[in-house]
Amino acid sequence: MRNRPPARRGTGKRVAVLGAGSWGTTFAKILADGGADVVVWARRPELAREIQEGKRNSDYLPGVNLPMNLRATSRLDLALAGAEQVYVSVPSQSLRDNLKLAAPHLHADATIVSLMKGVEKSSGLRMSEVIAQVLPIDPAQIAVVSGPNLALEIAKEQPTAAVVASDSLETAQAVASVARNRYFRSFVNTDVIGTEFGGVLKNLIAVAIGIVDGVGYGENTKASIITRGLVEMTDFAVAYGAHPDTLAGLAGLGDLIATSQSPLSRNNTAGRLLGQGYRLADVVKQMQQTTEGLASVGPVLELARAKGVEMPIVEQVRQVLAGTMDPKDIAPHLTTDDEPKGERTLDDQAQGGSAVRRALKRAFDQLRDGGRGARGDRP
Numbered sequence: 001m002r003n004r005p006p007a008r009r010g011t012g013k014r015v016a017v018l019g020a021g022s023w024g025t026t027f028a029k030i031l032a033d034g035g036a037d038v039v040v041w042a043r044r045p046e047l048a049r050e051i052q053e054g055k056r057n058s059d060y061l062p063g064v065n066l067p068m069n070l071r072a073t074s075r076l077d078l079a080l081a082g083a084e085q086v087y088v089s090v091p092s093q094s095l096r097d098n099l100k101l102a103a104p105h106l107h108a109d110a111t112i113v114s115l116m117k118g119v120e121k122s123s124g125l126r127m128s129e130v131i132a133q134v135l136p137i138d139p140a141q142i143a144v145v146s147g148p149n150l151a152l153e154i155a156k157e158q159p160t161a162a163v164v165a166s167d168s169l170e171t172a173q174a175v176a177s178v179a180r181n182r183y184f185r186s187f188v189n190t191d192v193i194g195t196e197f198g199g200v201l202k203n204l205i206a207v208a209i210g211i212v213d214g215v216g217y218g219e220n221t222k223a224s225i226i227t228r229g230l231v232e233m234t235d236f237a238v239a240y241g242a243h244p245d246t247l248a249g250l251a252g253l254g255d256l257i258a259t260s261q262s263p264l265s266r267n268n269t270a271g272r273l274l275g276q277g278y279r280l281a282d283v284v285k286q287m288q289q290t291t292e293g294l295a296s297v298g299p300v301l302e303l304a305r306a307k308g309v310e311m312p313i314v315e316q317v318r319q320v321l322a323g324t325m326d327p328k329d330i331a332p333h334l335t336t337d338d339e340p341k342g343e344r345t346l347d348d349q350a351q352g353g354s355a356v357r358r359a360l361k362r363a364f365d366q367l368r369d370g371g372r373g374a375r376g377d378r379p
Ligand SMILES: NC(=O)C1=CN([C@@H]2O[C@H](COP(=O)(O)OP(=O)(O)OC[C@H]3O[C@@H](n4cnc5c(N)ncnc54)[C@H](O)[C@@H]3O)[C@@H](O)[C@H]2O)C=CC1
Pocket: 019, 020, 021, 022, 023, 024, 043, 060, 089, 090, 091, 092, 094, 098, 115, 116, 117, 118, 149, 150, 151, 152, 288, 289, 290, 292
């Protein structure tokens, strides 16, 4: 008699995915291939029909066959009926309205998982904060997923990894055990702020990389922007309570590398068009899919100002978007710097650097106090 293979932990769990764009559909495939019982909600009935009947999403994932066990509907009530975990992947600016529509159909104990990488323009809130504001649920029922996750590569089953973060390690583990399969590996941590901001901030640096690429600058410029961009991302996120290790992990550096170097990235592509001389309005018209970085620049700079964090690269992206800086003038440092500065944050600290010093002090304080319970990328 043959032994049956051990049952996999995520097998059979009823989950829903809201949003059938490139990431929502790809994540639904990840979950279905991991053994979950998945229903994806598409706003447009014709898209729901194509996924349900043809097992295709030809606009967003051309050439990809979706799993036979993946179901789709344009009815929110049907998608959410009995769902224990609800993964949300709509454009960030539409999250609040979509949550209000979903609220009456959500199970009270359901875990809500944000797959999005933007901030709400009107409030500056992260997606998990919008979820906490709109839905009457315990913070332990909220999780976020982020990492180097270009949808089309994953839809073709090229291996990658991501981080699942929640205030509750148990929730993060429950989500990670469902959101995994042979080509997708989920790590867990409790640093929701760092994990979420990593995804938001790398988009802005990827726009900067696209801009210099479009101008025709080479690898030195791009490497300088990636490296200094990571410092900006870390300073910003730590100022808001993130653990610095998170920004050095998959949700920070990992995603920054993937997004900055891939032509599949919409943020990188939008930047490249700007660098080639297209105006923002024309770029927005050309981008068929969600380009979160363009909407995040304003709110991120406001949040940075509120904490006294310097973000010279993001500020230059704002100026290029506004048409007040020629893309070829973008540089991996502030052109207005009078004094040479230390490169490393520790040097800055020794020299009395302000925002960076405060960011580091906060990080050290967190570490000394045992952290915020944040853990590095760990399976
Ligand atoms: N595409 C990717 O590789 C990845 C995307 N993400 C994030 O996932 C989120 C969604 O992005 P994508 O799926 O790539 O975008 P997308 O542009 O491919 O799809 C967005 C979907 O939302 C629908 N939609 C548009 N407005 C809507 C509204 N008001 N209400 C409901 N649905 C609406 C669109 O019809 C489309 O089906 C973004 O925050 C993005 O940063 C995260 C990781 C990877």
